[in-house]
Amino acid sequence: MDIDFAFETFMALVGAVPLTIQLAVSAIFLGAFVAFGLAMMRLSGILPLALLARFYVFVFRGTPLLVQIFLIYYGLGQFPAVRHSFLWPLLREPYACAVLSLMLNTAAYSSEIIRGGLLSVPPGQVEAARAVGMPRLMILRRVILPLAIRQALPAYGNEMMSMVKATSLASIITLMEVTGVAARIISETYRVIEVFVVAGAIYLALNFTLSRLVLWAERALSPDKRRPASAAVPIAAATPASTGDA
Amino acid sequence: MSARPDLFQLIGFGPEGWGAALITGAGMTLVIASSGFLIGAVIGVLGAWAKIKGNRWVRALADGYTTILRGVPDLLVIYLFYFGGSMLITATARLLGVEGFVGLPGVLAGAMAVGVTSGAQHTEVFRGAFGAVSPGEIEAAHACGMNRWVRLRRIIAPLTLRHALPGLGNVWQVVLKESALVSVTGVVELLRQTQIAAGSTRLPFDFFMIAAVLFLAISSVSGLVLYVAERRFSRSARRP
Structure with missing residues (x-):
């Protein structure tokens, strides 16, 4: 392995990291809203809405992401109505198409995760909140969402990490993010191993950071699982309420 | 795009049709996926x-x-x-x-x-x-x-x-x-074949849609097979 070449490659690839992060963050952020909407549709109890959400999830999870990207980037331009609409300046851009398809794709996977989280909230907790007279939105905000998010976080973390990896497909529609730059260097120099090692290390570092952030969020959201700050407090001094949880 | 060709003619098996090519592509997808x-x-x-x-x-x-x-x-x-x-x-x-x-x-x-x-x-x-x-x-x-x-x-x-x-x-x-x-x-697996077809017919949406449908069909059928296999192999462990 040639250290000078590896360093050069590293500098070239690091320049592309912002685009990778930008793609991942915007897709995950926008996708979360769509996913929440889909989860709500499935749990709404209204059959047409629930079926529609199920169909969406079935289609987006059953087809390769690359097909979805091609459908949006190449496919939509086939229709004159799209080409003449006000959206065309946006849909012509590979960046917007990549974000759109990544977002729609992650929404399908995340909606199932969110649905699982919402279903995991014990009905008793909601009942208790209703019993103390909380209005519906407050129950959602104070009781359901914190519990559901805590439950869904590990799986959602995995989904976010696979999204970071999925941004690599944007290189196929000419976006020069990390994989795009790596592919260019490989085809120029034919030095596959060095480029693979450097690019792989960058993705691993990104995903490692992300996994730490998720772990940190998990800890922050579960104060009940945390060890009490002062473990040496004698039992007699503890209040009855806190011993009840142990 | 004045005379839009008939979709069924496009994906059919006639001289103008891409049917045979798409089936071959789907076969190649199955070969790669199953050997992988x-x-x-x-x-x-x-x-x-x-x-x-x-x-x-x-x-x-x-x-x-x-x-x-x-x-x-x-x-x-x-x-x-x-x-x-x-x-x-x-x-x-x-x-x-x-x-x-x-x-x-x-x-x-x-x-x-x-x-x-x-x-x-x-x-x-x-x-x-x-x-x-x-x-x-x-x-x-x-x-x-x-x-x-x-x-x-x-x-x-x-x-x-x-x-x-x-x-x-x-x-x-x-x-x-x-x-x-x-x-x-x-x-030339399924997606590459549809890309070729999309390029030569100038109908990318139709052909990528067909690719999506074929992928959905393959994954649904194999999902069904797996479901049956799962039931079969866990017969003794199933609760009555």
């Missing part, structure tokens, strides 16, 4: 074995493999195998006196890349499934005087496979979708 899945399964069994029974170094090796392959984009791994494999072959050919660039067939590189990436998922599936086999059953096999090989063949393998089946179904679905990425190396 099998390669991955072999790696997965070895990986799970290394993680469960290996000494510290073997375990560290297996952990490193799964961590790296699950953290790196599949597309990079495909590039590694396609370009790396070609380089290796070219270098070997030069040693044997053949000059010039010799390419590794894309199908081979693709199947290997898909196999190596899915091997990481297979490893975790098999490891989890082995963990679900109750120690009592293995102990009972010991007590009956079964030797290592008989124990593995009659007790451990069938029970592990039963627990692994749902996980293997998930891995298969991932592998099927991942095989579409092999199209970047020029292998």
